[in-house]
Every structure is written in C-alpha cells, then in structure tokens.
Amino acid sequence: DVKVTQSSRYLVKRTGEKVFLECVQDMDHENMFWYRQDPGLGLRLIYFSYDVKMKEKGDIPEGYSVSREKKERFSLILESASTNQTSMYLCASSFLRTFFGQGTRLTVV
Amino acid sequence: DAKTTQPPSMDCAEGRAANLPCNHSTISGNEYVYWYRQIHSQGPQYIIHGLKNNETNEMASLIITEDRKSSTLILPHATLRDTAVYYCIVSQNSGGSNYKLTFGKGTLLTVNP
Numbered sequence: 622d623v624k625v626t627q628s629s630r631y632l633v634k635r636t637g638e639k640v641f642l643e644c645v646q647d648m649d650h651e652n653m654f655w656y657r658q659d660p661g662l663g664l665r666l667i668y669f670s671y672d673v674k675m676k677e678k679g680d681i682p683e684g685y686s687v688s689r690e691k692k693e694r695f696s697l698i699l700e701s702a703s704t705n706q707t708s709m710y711l712c713a714s715s716f717l718r719t720f721f722g723q724g725t726r727l728t729v730v
Numbered sequence: 731d732a733k734t735t736q737p738p739s740m741d742c743a744e745g746r747a748a749n750l751p752c753n754h755s756t757i758s759g760n761e762y763v764y765w766y767r768q769i770h771s772q773g774p775q776y777i778i779h780g781l782k783n784n785e786t787n788e789m790a791s792l793i794i795t796e797d798r799k800s801s802t803l804i805l806p807h808a809t810l811r812d813t814a815v816y817y818c819i820v821s822q823n824s825g826g827s828n829y830k831l832t833f834g835k836g837t838l839l840t841v842n843p
Contacts, residue, residue, distance in 0.1 A: 625773075654830065663833050663834065663835050664774070664833040671829065679830070680832075711773050711774070715829065715831075717772075718764075719776060721774050722773055723773050724771075725824060
C-alpha cells in the first residue's frame with residue numbers, strides 16, 4: 622500500500638518559534654505538495670515540488686518555505702510561527718493520482 | 731486550471747445510489763476530471779479519474795458528458811461510511827511543474843440510515 626507519512630499528528634508551538642513539518646513518501650513520486658486546511662476555506666496549496674531541489678509557490682506561500690533535498694522527503698518550514706498559522710497541514714505526493722498523509726494539526730500559541 | 735462547480739450538500743439514503751454532479755464548463759482538452767473525498771479528520775482519498783470515457787472501479791463510477799463540460803460521480807450502494815466531502819477537480823495529468831490539484835469547497839454527502 623502507498624504511504625505518505627507526516628511526522629506528527631498534533632503539534633503545539635509558541636509564537637516566533639521555527640517549526641519544521643516533515644513528510645515522507647515511499648512511492649518514488651516526483652511531485653509532492655503541502656496544503657493547509659481551515660474551516661470555511663477548504664484546502665489551499667502552499668508549495669509544491671516536482672523534483673529534488675525544485676519548488677514552486679502555491680496559492681498562499683507567505684510565511685512558509687520548503688525543502689526537498691531527497692526525493693522521498695518534503696519539508697514545510699515556518700520560519701517564525703504566528704497564531705494565524707494555526708491550521709491542519711496536509712502533505713501529498715503524486716503520480717497519476719495523489720495520495721495524502723493523515724495531516725498535522727498545528728496550534729500556535 | 732479549470733474551475734468546478736458542485737452543490738454544497740446532498741443527502742442520500744443508505745443502500746441507494748448517490749449521484750454527485752460537477753460542472754466544469756471551461757475544461758481544456760488535456761485536463762482530466764478527478765474525484766477525491768475527505769472523511770472527517772482524515773486526509774483526502776482518491777476515488778476515480780477520467781478524460782473522456784466513462785470509468786468504473788471498485789469504489790465508484792464516473793460519467794463524463796460528451797462535451798466534457800460536466801460529470802457525475804456515482805456511488806452505487808451508499809453506506810454510512812461514505813458520508814464525506816466529495817471534491818471534483820480538473821487538472822492536467824501527473825508530472826512536471828504544471829501538475830497540481832486545486833480544491834474547491836466540494837459537496838458534503840450525508841448518507842442517512
């Protein structure tokens with residue numbers, strides 16, 4: 622079975638902290654994605670990557686950066702966490718169809 | 731990417747067929763129709779996709795109109811576990827810098843006992 626694994630299911634961080642959300646896929650997919658999901662706003666694309674070391678901004682990249690040093694791993698970085706980044710974060714990888722991780726519910730206090 | 735229009739919510743009786751419509755009138759020739767669903771507190775799950783022809787798998791059937799401007803996802807015998815938000819998305823098929831899924835608000839399908 623296909624697996625997209627996010628490092629944490631729940632995370633609580635303080636305002637101003639640097640936060641790393643890690644995602645690993647075991648399918649050798651080239652395309653990987655980070656979304657956030659908020660009530661009433663649906664899933665919004667933050668960043669995506671179509672190859673190692675390649676990244677593209679999605680619809681809401683402000684306040685985030687990403688890293689793709691290895692094909693199987695795609696990291697989302699909050700350089701200085703703020704309360705408006707409290708959200709559910711979903712990682713995905715894709716070839717023909719897209720597979721999602723279970724999500725990380727991040728709370729910034 | 732082309733945009734889609736779906737009803738915000740639908741109800742279905744358990745054991746009956748659920749027919750979820752989607753309009754995508756601006757779809758271009760190289761774009762596929764994808765359906766995903768999201769059960770509460772889980773990541774979205776792939777259901778089915780198609781280009782022009784109708785498709786069927788173990789989960790559902792996808793009917794695409796001849797002009798490709800609309801489609802219908804059919805769950806033949808809905809169960810309570812099919813209660814979820816269903817997303818219809820149009821996108822180029824995988825690979826490369828142009829491939830990404832843009833989610834709309836979807837349809838909340840509630841299957842009632």
